[in-house]
Amino acid sequence: xxxxxxxxxxxxxxxxxxxxxxxxxxxxxxxxxxxxxxxxxxxxxxxxxxxxxxxxxxxxxxxxxxxxxxxxxxxxxxxxxxxxxxxxxxxxxxxxxxxxxxxxxxxxxxxxxxxxxxxxxxxxxxxxxxxxxxxxxxxxxxxxxxxxxxxxxxxxxxxxxxxxxxxxxxxxxxxxxxxxxxxxxxxxxxxxxxxxxxxxxxxxxxxxxxxxxxxxxxxxxxxxxxxxxxxxxxxxxxxxxxxxxxxxxxxxxxxxxxxxxxxxxxxxxxxxxxxxxxxxxxxxxxxxxxxxxxxxxxxxxxxxxxxxxxxxxxxxxxxxxxxxxxxxxxxxxxxxxxxxxxxxxxxxxxxxxxxxxxxxxxxxxxxxxxxxxxxxxxxxxxxxxxxxxxxxxxxxxxxxxxxxxxxxxxxxxxxxxxxxxxxxx
Amino acid sequence: xxxxxxxxxxxxxxxxxxxxxxxxxxxxxxxxxxxxxxxxxxxxxxxxxxxxxxxxxxxxxxxxxxxxxxxxxxxxxxxxxxxxxxxxxxxxxxxxxxxxxxxxxxxxxxxxxxxxxxxxxxxxxxxxxxxxxxxxxxxxxxxxxxxx
Numbered sequence: 362x363x364x365x366x367x368x369x370x371x372x373x374x375x376x377x378x379x380x381x382x383x384x385x386x387x388x389x390x391x392x393x394x395x396x397x398x399x400x401x402x403x404x405x406x407x408x409x410x411x412x413x414x415x416x417x418x419x420x421x422x423x424x425x426x427x428x429x430x431x432x433x434x435x436x437x438x439x440x441x442x443x444x445x446x447x448x449x450x451x452x453x454x455x456x457x458x459x460x461x462x463x464x465x466x467x468x469x470x471x472x473x474x475x476x477x478x479x480x481x482x483x484x485x486x487x488x489x490x491x492x493x494x495x496x497x498x499x500x501x502x503x504x505x506x507x508x509x510x511x512x513x514x515x516x517x518x519x520x521x522x523x524x525x526x527x528x529x530x531x532x533x534x535x536x537x538x539x540x541x542x543x544x545x546x547x548x549x550x551x552x553x554x555x556x557x558x559x560x561x562x563x564x565x566x567x568x569x570x571x572x573x574x575x576x577x578x579x580x581x582x583x584x585x586x587x588x589x590x591x592x593x594x595x596x597x598x599x600x601x602x603x604x605x606x607x608x609x610x611x612x613x614x615x616x617x618x619x620x621x622x623x624x625x626x627x628x629x630x631x632x633x634x635x636x637x638x639x640x641x642x643x644x645x646x647x648x649x650x651x652x653x654x655x656x657x658x659x660x661x662x663x664x665x666x667x668x669x670x671x672x673x674x675x676x677x678x679x680x681x682x683x684x685x686x687x688x689x690x691x692x693x694x695x696x697x698x699x700x701x702x703x704x705x706x707x708x709x710x711x712x713x714x715x716x717x718x719x720x721x722x723x724x725x726x727x728x729x730x731x732x733x734x735x736x737x738x739x740x741x742x743x744x745x746x747x748x749x750x751x752x753x754x755x756x757x758x759x760x761x762x763x764x765x766x767x768x769x770x771x772x773x774x775x776x777x778x779x780x781x782x783x784x785x786x
Numbered sequence: 787x788x789x790x791x792x793x794x795x796x797x798x799x800x801x802x803x804x805x806x807x808x809x810x811x812x813x814x815x816x817x818x819x820x821x822x823x824x825x826x827x828x829x830x831x832x833x834x835x836x837x838x839x840x841x842x843x844x845x846x847x848x849x850x851x852x853x854x855x856x857x858x859x860x861x862x863x864x865x866x867x868x869x870x871x872x873x874x875x876x877x878x879x880x881x882x883x884x885x886x887x888x889x890x891x892x893x894x895x896x897x898x899x900x901x902x903x904x905x906x907x908x909x910x911x912x913x914x915x916x917x918x919x920x921x922x923x924x925x926x927x928x929x930x931x932x933x934x
Contacts, residue, residue: 382896386897389892389896390892393888394888409858409862410859416822416825417862418869419866419869419893420866510858526858526885527858527889528860528886528889528893529859530861530862530865580853614856614857616855764813765815767834
């Protein structure tokens with residue numbers, strides 16, 4: 362990689378040993394991928410590491426080293442959701458002890474470290490920083506140094522920004538240097554599609570299963586999806602963006618998709634159309650049968666497969682405000698229809714702090730609370746990542762949460778029926 | 787019977803060890819998280835979606851895989867297991883290394899003084915041939931010998 366004089370000076374230690382080591386890590390990383398140069402980051406950052414898990418000692422040690430060296434991020438950043446919310450996601454004493462004293466013993470320390478380095482604000486803890494209410498919204502063509510797989514795939518695909526699938530730590534390092542190596546999804550060639558995904562279903566596919574099927578098939582390649590606009594239309598309205606958010610998150614967690622194009626819908630597909638497809642692209646046809654096959658392949662990891670669910674998480678990644686509103690309406694209507702006052706399973710809807718705070722002022726919020734539904738800005742994945750919660754029968758409509766925990770996945774309608782008492786799980 | 791393959795060195799070294807093979811992409815977070823969170827002395831793969839590795843010991847083994855997949859915490863997870871000393875001794879990628887695994891290897895090398903070996907671009911034939919339990923000899927120039 363060819364460095365500018367300024368970049369070389371940092372590498373040679375002109376701004377201290379810590380910054381030199383940070384630069385060395387970025388340069389070595391870029392060299393592996395054949396990057397010819399570093400390019401400036403043009404928008405605020407987003408970090409994947411929001412959790413003070415005591416065992417991730419390297420993270421806290423390096424953060425201390427950065428702070429001691431007086432180094433800060435060049436632009437402010439948001440960060441993934443917090444792992445605990447005792448107010449809305451109640452825990453027993455043993456759970457609290459494990460969370461506060463063992464699992465997330467470094468949470469307060471880590472949040473202080475984040476503030477010192479450049480955390481945007483107190484409400485910056487969400488995996489969906491790109492929602493308008495949160496305000497970390499890149500524009501078309503922006504160069505990013507984000508991590509968080511679901512945010513990266515959304516920024517690339519739905520917003521047309523340019524970001525590689527950066528790892529935790531590299532996101533912080535690139536925010537500090539203010540530059541990233543130019544390769545992969547930052548280049549025109551790297552954004553071309555290796556796969557054509559033909560949607561031949563009889564109705565709009567469940568976003569979470571479609572994303573899962575695509576991720577499992579293409580892994581980290583770029584898919585160009587045709588036939589989805591038949592169901593979604595050609596306009597990126599709030600509902601369509603929410604659908605693409607969930608589809609992308611599933612493709613990024615079940616595989617490692619960093620960018621997808623949807624014919625006639627996503628910004629680059631609209632602009633460049635099928636010239637985005639490589640000549641030798643492979644084809645994957647998705648019909649009703651294929652979606653069912655993928656759905657049926659998900660293992661049930663509960664010890665007692667017939668157990669009654671004890672907790673339900675909806676919103677991984679965090680719900681948009683329109684999704685939160687829709688879920689509230691459907692749950693309240695379902696309970697009314699079934700003549701029930703409370704949900705049958707303790708249910709947590711998760712969304713960004715700014716969206717939650719606005720929703721808390723509404724009548725729907727009060728009605729949901731009365732019905733036993735809580736609205737939180739917790740990270741469901743981090744919550745379920747502990748030995749006690751891991752053994753509990755948790756249900757979810759998130760394919761990402763299914764992938765990283767023993768939570769059992771149900772489609773949106775199935776979840777709704779379960780929690781409103783239409784059908785037993 | 788021996789078969790030799792040549793790849794690109796990401797983090798070099800000489801090593802002899804036992805192969806453990808994943809035919810599909812290895813989900814780093816799902817694979818290592820349970821052992822890391824338990825502060826375990828050894829890593830047992832906890833990825834329910836990976837039948838090749840699920841429930842198997844990975845610490846000290848030579849992990850043969852196409853690439854890693856999944857959460858962007860992946861690099862930090864690799865760095866952490868290296869700092870805990872419970873990492874596979876080597877990661878042999880049949881495909882070009884992905885950005886998350888690469889981050890983890892470089893972070894481990896620069897910030898943890900880890901000796902983990904990583905070689906990529908070993909080719910599809912390598913992954914088709916190697917089997918769990920095979921003896922593997924790795925040379926610092928990227929040569930990988932599979933002995934059965």
